[in-house]
Structure formats: C-alpha cells, structure tokens
Amino acid sequence: EPEVTQTPSHQVTQMGQEVILRCVPISNHLYFYWYRQILGQKVEFLVSFYNNEISEKSEIFDDQFSVERPDGSNFTLKIRSTKLEDSAMYFCASSEWGVGSGNTIYFGEGSWLTVV
Amino acid sequence: AQSVAQPEDQVNVAEGNPLTVKCTYSVSGNPYLFWYVQYPNRGLQFLLKYITGDNLVKGSYGFEAEFNKSQTSFHLKKPSALVSDSALYFCAVGPKAAGNKLTFGGGTRVLVKP
Numbered sequence: 001e002p003e004v005t006q007t008p009s010h011q012v013t014q015m016g017q018e019v020i021l022r023c024v025p026i027s028n029h030l031y032f033y034w035y036r037q038i039l040g041q042k043v044e045f046l047v048s049f050y051n052n053e054i055s056e057k058s059e060i061f062d063d064q065f066s067v068e069r070p071d072g073s074n075f076t077l078k079i080r081s082t083k084l085e086d087s088a089m090y091f092c093a094s095s096e097w098g099v100g101s102g103n104t105i106y107f108g109e110g111s112w113l114t115v116v
Numbered sequence: 117a118q119s120v121a122q123p124e125d126q127v128n129v130a131e132g133n134p135l136t137v138k139c140t141y142s143v144s145g146n147p148y149l150f151w152y153v154q155y156p157n158r159g160l161q162f163l164l165k166y167i168t169g170d171n172l173v174k175g176s177y178g179f180e181a182e183f184n185k186s187q188t189s190f191h192l193k194k195p196s197a198l199v200s201d202s203a204l205y206f207c208a209v210g211p212k213a214a215g216n217k218l219t220f221g222g223g224t225r226v227l228v229k230p
Contacts, residue, residue, distance in 0.1 A: 004159075031216060042223060043160065043206060048216040056216055091159060099210040099218055102148050102167040107160040 002026045004108035006092050012114045013082055021077045021111045023092030032075045033093040033105060034067065036060070043091070049075065050098070082115045089113075118143040120209050120221035128227045135197040137224045139190045139207030148210040149190040150218065151181055155203045163205075166190060177201070197228045 005024045013019050025032050034046040047057040049067055064086075066078045075094075079086055089110040095103040119142045129135050141147055148167055152160040164175025171183045181192045190207060207221040 033216070035218075043208075043220040045217045045219070050216070058217070093160075095216075098216045099148065100216060102165070102210075104150070104162050104165060105218055106162060107152070109159040 004092055004094055004106055006090075006108035006111050008111055009109065010112045010114070012116060015084060015115055016081050019079045019082055019086075019113060021079075021090050021092070021113070023075045023077075023108060024073050025075055025092065025094030026096075026106060027073075029094035029096050029106075031055075031095045031098050031103075031105075032067075032069070033095075034077045035091040035093060035107070036088040037091065037110075038088045046077075046090075048098075055098075079113075082113075084115050087113060087115045118147070118209050118211065118219045120207050120219055122205075122207055122221035122224045124224050125222075126225040126227065128229065129197050131199050131228050131230050132196050135192075135194040135201065135226065135228070137192040137205045137207075137226060139192065139221060140188050141190060141207070141209045142188065143209050143211075146185070149181075149183060150208040150210065151175065151179070151190075151192050152206045152208065152220075153203050154206065154223075160206065163192070197226075199228050199230055202226055202228045 007022045032049040037043045047061045048055045091107045091110045093105045093107045095105045097103045121140045150165045151163040166183045174180045204223045208218045
C-alpha cells in the first residue's frame with residue numbers, strides 16, 4: 001500500500017539553527033500538508049500546498065517556516081531559525097485531491113524535532 | 117470557524133466489551149468527518165470518514181462511527197475491543213467547501229485491559 005515517507009525520523013538541533021524536514025508524498029497525490037503535534041497536545045495544521053504554491057496556512061506558519069517541492073517527488077519543510085517551542089512531531093501528509101472534496105489525507109510516520 | 121471536541125481524555129474498557137469514543141463538532145453546514153488512530157511513536161492512521169449518505173460508516177479494524185446531525189456528533193464505536201486497540205484516537209473535521217485544513221480534536225487515549 002502506498003505511503004507517505006518522512007526523513008529524518010528524529011532530529012536534534014540547537015536553537016537558532018536551520019532545519020529541513022523531508023517528505024515523499026504518495027505518488028499520484030496532488031495536495032501536500034504539514035501538521036505538527038507538540039508532545040501531549042493536539043495535532044495542528046501548518047500549511048497546505050497545491051500546484052507548487054501554498055494554498056492555505058495557519059497562524060503558526062510564520063516567516064520562519066517555508067515549504068518547497070524541489071523536484072517531482074520530495075516535499076520539504078524548512079524552519080529557518082529554530083526555537084525551543086518548535087520542538088514537536090512534524091507530520092507530512094498528502095491527498096489525491098483537496099479535503100474540501102471529501103478526500104482522505106494520509107499521514108507519514110512523523111519527524112520528531114527536538115530543539116535544545 | 118470549525119472545531120472538534122473530544123470530551124474524554126481517556127477511555128478504559130475491558131477486552132471484549134464495547135468501545136465508544138465520543139466526538140462532537142462545530143462547523144458551518146454539513147461537515148466531512150474523519151477518525152484517525154495513533155499508536156505509540158507512530159503516525160496517524162486513517163480509520164474511517166463520513167462524507168454523505170448512510171449515517172453509519174464502517175472502517176478499518178472493525179471500527180464504525182455514527183454521524184448524528186442533530187447532536188453534531190460522530191462517535192467512534194467497536195462492538196468488541198481488543199488489547200491491540202489501545203492507542204490515541206483523533207476525530208477531525210474538514211471543510212465542505214473551499215479549504216484544505218483538517219481540524220483535529222484533542223485526542224482520546226483508549227486503554228483496553230485484558
């Protein structure tokens with residue numbers, strides 16, 4: 001069964017450093033997402049991406065964050081200058097079409113980011 | 117704005133007994149509703165969804181959920197729980213129009229005891 005894959009599974013970084021989290025969405029999917037889950041808290045939407053541009057973003061997704069689809073398979077989340085409060089599990093996800101059409105979003109296993 | 121509430125932080129049930137995880141939602145119009153399960157140190161796995169049609173939706177691993185429009189609820193159920201069902205369960209609501217954001221509830225931890 002096709003799945004969303006994410007790397008790294010766990011990354012420890014120093015505060016102020018740049019981090020890039022990588023994802024390979026399901027191959028025939030057109031919509032891509034990043035969500036995050038701070039330990040013990042709810043899953044929060046960060047950004048959705050379609051047709052090589054951001055289609056929607058949350059207030060969490062400020063100028064420190066950026067997303068990119070550098071080639072035909074990868075989808076990345078960059079955090080320019082990490083802060084302690086960025087420590088969380090980051091989930092990449094994809095769907096064939098948008099959620100607004102009732103499509104299912106499929107999630108990866110997550111990348112656990114620890115900022116020290 | 118759309119929102120989801122899962123009123124129980126944890127549900128304890130004995131193996132073989134029925135399992136119910138509660139979810140209520142608030143959204144303009146009719147929603148798309150989803151249930152996901154998260155096993156320890158794993159990602160979110162899709163269980164089932166309600167889009168339209170029959171209010172009783174059947175999903176993976178013997179789970180089902182009932183959409184109740186008048187009570188704005190979408191409770192997850194399983195007739196006979198297994199120890200392996202112990203996990204964190206999330207209800208989510210999606211927009212029925214433009215937009216691509218799933219809004220998640222706070223999650224309910226299910227503990228099934230042998």
